[in-house]
Amino acid sequence: MKKRVPLLITFITGFIVIVSFFVPHRPFGALETETLIWYSIILGFTLLIGVDSLVRLHTRQIRRKKKGWWYSIVFFAGFFYCLTIGIISLIRTPNPFQPGTVFFYGYETILIPLQSTMFALLAFFVASASYRAFRARNLDATLLLITAVIVMIGRVPAGHKLWTRLPGIANWVFDVLQMGPMRGIMIGVALGAVAMSLRLILGIERTYLS
């Protein structure tokens, strides 16, 4: 019973969603949007579970004076700051994300620069990963190195200056050499996902039920 009911729910829901993909007539047509709304509502409530998990974790870190416990104080400072200015902005205006609110100010001047900084780090990580990947240790790695050099130089104005046909070769690498395997993987992923969905709907795949 503990497993049969969730399996039945999965089967019925999966079947209805498949039908709604092909049948636009009411009530099926709107079901996809409806289920997404339901999911958003459920997600809203589960965020509370997430916040509870986060608060408990950091409280424990501080109480036990675990290594790096002061980061948890930073967490609480950020958490209560967001909560306070969020509530204040919500009282003052119906939409806290409206430009001009205290909440939006904090979002724009603290969160966005922090996220941009993390994103910018990617450039350094790309450089270090490329260095390792492009070392010419064997024939495969050498071919990869040559291709990468062609693509990188072909993508910048200096490449065009060096040899006018270089950007065209770089584009050919992108559109032909790279696209073929990429499409092969994409077809495999799509078919694998469909097969997995079928297994879930038919109750063959049950890991998610624990």
Add this chain to the structure above:
Amino acid sequence: MIFFLIIGFSIVANDTPNDAGGSILITTYNIPEGTQKIELYRLAKGDTIYEEAGLIPPRGECEDVSVVDGVEYLYRVRAITEDTFYVAETKEFISSSPQWFNRTRITVLLFFILFGGVVLVYIELAKKNPKGLFIRKLPALDAIDEAVGRSTEMGKPVLFVPGLEGITDAGTLASITILEKVGKRVAEYGSRVIHPNFDPIVMTTAQETLKTAFSEAGRPDAFNKDDVFYLTYEQFGFAAGVDGIMLREKPGAIFLQGYFYAESLILAETGYSIGAIQIAGTNATTQLPFFVAACDYVLLGEEMFAASAYISREPRLLGSIKGSDLAKLAILCLIGAGVIFGTFAVIANNAGNPSYLGIFNRVLDFIARGNG
């Protein structure tokens, strides 16, 4: 102001095809030169005055989505230029209605029936003859034991990151399958698994999965619910948080399994910098090269979806893998036949026989319908 009913400027209204009703498709033809805007008016049957129904975009086509199914309407448009305006109107009443089948998706339905049929047939065959199924080796899954074992020997925890998608994503569901196997090994070896989450629903699922895995390994007491926790719903906040965990906890093995975005390389490179053995797997094709460059083992796209079959060796699961492989072979043959026939059609067209190219284009149009 004088208005003109000019010859050529016309309007056609039709029930929008393949929809849930409540919409009429308006198309205007031969829009007069110098038109600044096109106003749309509508007259419901029984009414005497046309009501405004919005503006038609410059391309001359729009959907009137404020109609009521079953009510019949006449339409009129006014194309306004700098000094005058032109009028066109429909002659017959038109009404909207919902359709029972979206015909643009007929190719998807055909594919679904064929693919689903093949998979189901192979599941049945697998049940009858479970020994006749072979699945090739997946080094990334074989390396789980090695990674967890090495991590345990070093006295370090295992880190499992389930990606940045919700539980509705197939990649996340596949990662839960791999988590179960990792959880069992961690419990057997007496190690610890840290599982930061981007999505609270995934967190709850992961907690239950690990709890079951620890119980099945005979170590329910070793499971610590607090090791599976929520981090944040912000992409780079999550990346920063996981990086911090990597640098503080120094895990011996890192599993990056699920759907990742631009943070994939940030996570994989940080993992590399601390010397952890890394096993990645994703259905995000754009992130695969980053994982290949920075991780020790990678499950490439569909290999993730085969994980449950590979781990459990359950005949029905293996049968579904074989079924999808056969469908893939069929698609491969179709692509090959398409390439040969397409090339032949172009050669024939250049030689003065356009009929083959016409057939080829019609087939392409039919297949592309499903994208609508």
